Amino acid sequence: MEQIAIDKLIENKTIENLKVSDKSDGYFLVKSYDIKTSNNKKKYIDITFADKTGEINAKLWEYNEKYLQIFQENNIVKARGEVIEWQGKKQFKISKIRGIIENDNINIDDFVPAAPISSDKMYAEINKYIEKIQDVEIKTLVSNIIKKYENKLKYYPAAKKNHHSYKGGLLYHILRMLQTGEKIGQVYDYLKMDYVYAGVILHDICKTSEMDSNELGIVSDYTTEGKLLGHIIQGIKEIEVQAELIGLDKEKSLILQHMILSHHYQPEYGSPKKPMTPEAELLHYLDIIDARMFDFENALKSVNPGEFSDRIWILDNRNVYKMEN
Ligand SMILES: [Fe+2]
Numbered sequence: 001m002e003q004i005a006i007d008k009l010i011e012n013k014t015i016e017n018l019k020v021s022d023k024s025d026g027y028f029l030v031k032s033y034d035i036k037t038s039n040n041k042k043k044y045i046d047i048t049f050a051d052k053t054g055e056i057n058a059k060l061w062e063y064n065e066k067y068l069q070i071f072q073e074n075n076i077v078k079a080r081g082e083v084i085e086w087q088g089k090k091q092f093k094i095s096k097i098r099g100i101i102e103n104d105n106i107n108i109d110d111f112v113p114a115a116p117i118s119s120d121k122m123y124a125e126i127n128k129y130i131e132k133i134q135d136v137e138i139k140t141l142v143s144n145i146i147k148k149y150e151n152k153l154k155y156y157p158a159a160k161k162n163h164h165s166y167k168g169g170l171l172y173h174i175l176r177m178l179q180t181g182e183k184i185g186q187v188y189d190y191l192k193m194d195y196v197y198a199g200v201i202l203h204d205i206c207k208t209s210e211m212d213s214n215e216l217g218i219v220s221d222y223t224t225e226g227k228l229l230g231h232i233i234q235g236i237k238e239i240e241v242q243a244e245l246i247g248l249d250k251e252k253s254l255i256l257q258h259m260i261l262s263h264h265y266q267p268e269y270g271s272p273k274k275p276m277t278p279e280a281e282l283l284h285y286l287d288i289i290d291a292r293m294f295d296f297e298n299a300l301k302s303v304n305p306g307e308f309s310d311r312i313w314i315l316d317n318r319n320v321y322k323m324e325n
């Protein structure tokens with residue numbers, strides 16, 4: 001295998017900072033890998049490397065079965081190689097690779113993309129919003145449900161792919177929606193904020209039982225229940241059961257269930273009814289705003305000032321623009 005002189009190497013650069021023609025030597029998390037066959041019928045390994053700053057596609061052209069022990073998903077590896085550009089994207093061409101040995105000083109948190117705020121802090125912040133709920137019954141309901149899912153919430157992403165698909169992403173999504181909702185409530189001051197806060201906290205909480213995530217916030221698949229029912233119906237069932245337990249007033253329970261039911265707005269996105277209260281309408285838009293702002297921010301990360309991004313599928317195939325100033 002081609003060797004690269006050590007003095008030209010850039011040690012331990014984060015993926016976000018890797019530039020084309022960098023010769024780098026660093027640690028990466030193997031997010032996924034696949035054995036493929038090239039046009040000239042040679043096997044190679046196609047890998048997605050990740051660290052907490054992002055992901056990069058990598059290729060190991062010299063296939064050897066011994067490498068398969070190294071390429072377990074979620075394993076950390078040490079790889080040496082060169083960053084090249086392929087079809088407008090950065091790619092890491094591996095020249096040397098090995099698994100982790102005892103002397104490697106690895107902190108798993110450096111490799112896992114995560115929300116910018118710690119989960120404990122976000123969980124505490126969300127509880128402050130529960131404290132703002134004045135209706136004691138609704139407050140008890142929300143507080144009981146969030147406690148039930150506390151452990152999973154501390155690491156769950158908000159999605160398998162797309163918005164907030166990283167460790168702590170679900171809490172981050174909830175927190176930012178609460179913050180935005182609070183501000184909007186100051187403008188439209190007729191809104192019943194107890195319902196806005198409760199709806200935001202509960203709207204996606206059953207994603208914790210819809211998806212199967214490991215503690216790194218990486219989702220392997222949807223659960224059987226998630227595939228058959230989805231987080232909207234799972235969430236409604238959860239409210240129904242918990243409401244029964246505390247003897248919640250029927251109308252309050254129905255209104256909350258309706259908010260969860262309608263938050264995706266369209267039947268084709270999983271909501272059989274459109275919002276019929278202003279709080280439910282707002283919940284839907286808070287959800288959209290937070291997902292879109294995340295997607296724009298994320299898309300612009302890899303774009304140079306004055307240039308456009310690739311087409312972003314989740315943003316209706318738009319190319320988004322990064323301003324020069
Ligand atoms: Fe949702």
Ligand SMILES: [Fe+2]
Nearest residue numbers: 173203204287
């Ligand atoms: Fe959501």
